[in-house]
Amino acid sequence: MPLFSQVDQYIEELLAVEDQDLKRARLAIVQAQWPDQSISPVQGKLLQCFIHSCNAKRVLELGTFGAYSTLWMAKAMPHDGKLITIECSEEHAAVARNSIAQSDQCNNIELQVGVALELLTAMVESNTEPFDMIFIDADKPPYVAYFKLALKLSRKGSIIICDNVVRNGKVLDKDSSDEKVRGVQRLNTYLKTCAEVTCTILQTVGSKEYDGMVFAVVK
Ligand code: DHB
Ligand code: MG
Numbered sequence: 001m002p003l004f005s006q007v008d009q010y011i012e013e014l015l016a017v018e019d020q021d022l023k024r025a026r027l028a029i030v031q032a033q034w035p036d037q038s039i040s041p042v043q044g045k046l047l048q049c050f051i052h053s054c055n056a057k058r059v060l061e062l063g064t065f066g067a068y069s070t071l072w073m074a075k076a077m078p079h080d081g082k083l084i085t086i087e088c089s090e091e092h093a094a095v096a097r098n099s100i101a102q103s104d105q106c107n108n109i110e111l112q113v114g115v116a117l118e119l120l121t122a123m124v125e126s127n128t129e130p131f132d133m134i135f136i137d138a139d140k141p142p143y144v145a146y147f148k149l150a151l152k153l154s155r156k157g158s159i160i161i162c163d164n165v166v167r168n169g170k171v172l173d174k175d176s177s178d179e180k181v182r183g184v185q186r187l188n189t190y191l192k193t194c195a196e197v198t199c200t201i202l203q204t205v206g207s208k209e210y211d212g213m214v215f216a217v218v219k
Pocket of ligand 2 (some may be wrong): 037038039137163
C-alpha cells in the first residue's frame with residue numbers, strides 16, 4: 001500500500017471513524033458492485049468541518065450515488081437542518097434511499113431523483129432559500145452549468161465544493177478527449193475569471209484515486 005494510503009488509514013482510525021450508518025452505506029455500495037467512487041472517510045470528515053465552520057443548516061448535494069457523502073454531511077448538521085441530495089439514476093437512488101432510511105439522519109435528508117440541471121433551475125425560479133453549502137459531485141461534463149446554478153442558490157459566505165477536478169492529473173492534458181476530464185477542465189478555467197468566489201483547488205491523495213476538490217467561498 002502506498003505510504004499516503006497508509007497515512008490516510010492512520011488518520012481515518014484516529015479522526016474519521018465510520019459509525020454504523022456509514023459502514024452500512026459503504027457495504028451497500030460494495031454489494032451493488034459499483035465503482036469505488038464515494039468520498040473517503042477523511043474527506044467526509046473534512047466536509048463535516050466545513051459544515052460546522054459555516055453553521056450550515058441548508059446543504060445541497062449533486063450526485064447522491066450511494067448516499068455515503070450524504071450521510072457524512074447530514075451527521076454534522078443540526079436537528080432542524082435540511083440536506084437536499086439529487087441523483088439522476090434510479091438504480092443509485094434505490095440503494096441511497098435504503099441507506100438513508102436506516103440512518104439516524106433520515107428525517108433531515110430529502111432525496112430528489114431527477115436531472116440536476118432541471119431541478120436546480122426550478123429551485124432558482126421558485127426563489128428557494130439559499131444553501132449554506134453545496135457539494136457538486138455529479139456527472140462531470142456539465143460542471144460549469146452546475147457551478148453557475150450553485151452560485152444562484154448561494155448567498156455571501158456560502159461554500160461550494162466540487163469533487164474530482166484533478167482526475168489523476170489528467171486535467172493537465174490539453175488534448176484530452178475524455179469528456180469527464182474536459183468537463184472539469186472547463187470548470188477550473190471558468191473559475192480563473194469567476195469574480196463571485198474566492199477559491200482554490202486542493203489535490204486529494206489517500207485511500208482513493210489521486211484527485212482534487214474545488215473549495216469556493218461566495219463573495
Ligand atoms: C467518477 C465520479 C466521481 O464522483 C468520483 O469521485 C470518481 C470518479 C467518475 O465518474 O469517473
Ligand atoms: Mg466524486
